[in-house]
Amino acid sequence: MKKTYQDMVSIVRIALGSAKGILYLHMEANPPIYHRDIKASNILLxxxxxxxxxxxGLSRLAPVPDLEGGVPAHVSTxxxxxxGYLDPEYFLTHKLTDKSDVYSLGVVFLELLTGMHPISHGKxxxxxxxxAYSSGMIFSIIDGRMESYPSKCAVxxxxxxxxxxxxxxxxRPSMVEVVKELETIWLMMPESDTKMSESTESDPEKVFTPTSSSSTLKTLYTSQDISGSDLASGIIHTVTPR
Incomplete structure (x- = not known):
């Protein structure tokens, strides 16, 4: 199958890699990190x-255990x-949690499949x-440039x-649950065995300098930032959040 950006396989691949990268920040980084600015232009390909x-640049350290061993449920900030990507509950309460990144990533997922901007013309x-989902018209909002796709996977x-x-x-689901569900969708896709073996291959890192800080998911870049493959390989990166 031809691999294009509008291809469902590529969309799920992008989503899964992004989710694993954020899961790494939440669960594997030491100390854990909340990204706080997940959006299309901050996910490079x-x-x-x-x-x-x-x-x-906007990331914050996750709460750490206090003297009694308890861990606060959020960071006040x-x-x-x-x-368009901002968690509405965080906006109202100023309480930042791991679920704030989950919300932002969910918006990115919607962008991937619909081709819509988070906010456009007041919508x-x-x-x-x-x-569209509630009215049973979900397929009407899928990006018209999409090639044929498995309807069950899209839903x-x-x-x-x-x-x-x-x-x-x-x-909202946790990042662990998001990754598990994406892996389920990935395996539902045609030729899932081939795709899974491709996704676990490790490529030599080649670094390119992006030509613009406003690059989007449709712009192809290689970067040494956190990736889904790094989570699987157990490589630990040092990230210094503000």
Whole structure:
């Protein structure tokens, strides 16, 4: 099957790599990190559509255990982020959690499948997709440039994205659950065995300098930032958040 950006296999591959990168930050980094600015332009791609999470300028350290061993449920902080991707509960309460990154990633997932911007002409992508899903018109909002795709995979992908974008923090899945669901969708795709072996191959790192800081998911770059493949290989990166 021809691999293009509008190809469902590439979309799931990008989503899975991005999710594994964020899972690395939440679970494997020492100390754990909340990215706080997940958006399309902060997820870079190499020519094989391997996703790399970039730009940690707004990142914050996750809460650490106190003297009694308890871990605070959130970080209280001034709201930072990008309109359209910003967790609404974080915006209202100033309480940053790992689920704030989950919300932002869910918006990216919706962008991948619909080709819509997070906010455009007064319309919000989460609201528009929710309306289409509730009215049974979900396939009408899938990017018209998409080639043929398995309808079951597309529906499960949209349902996952919408679950990530719930207004209530506790209703959203964890990053572990997001990765597991994406792996399930990946295996549902045609030629899943071939795709899985391709996804676990390790490529030599080649670094290129992006030509613009506003590069999007449709721009192909290679970066040395956190990637999904790094999580699988157990490589630990040093990231110094602000």
């Amino acid at each position: 190499d020519p094989r559509f391997t996703a790399k999470v970039a730009d940690f 001034v709201v930072k982020g990008t309109p 919000n992508i989460v609201r528009e997709v929710n309306i 499960k992908f949209i349902e996952l994205a919408l679950n990530c974008c719930h207004d209530e923090t506790d209703t």
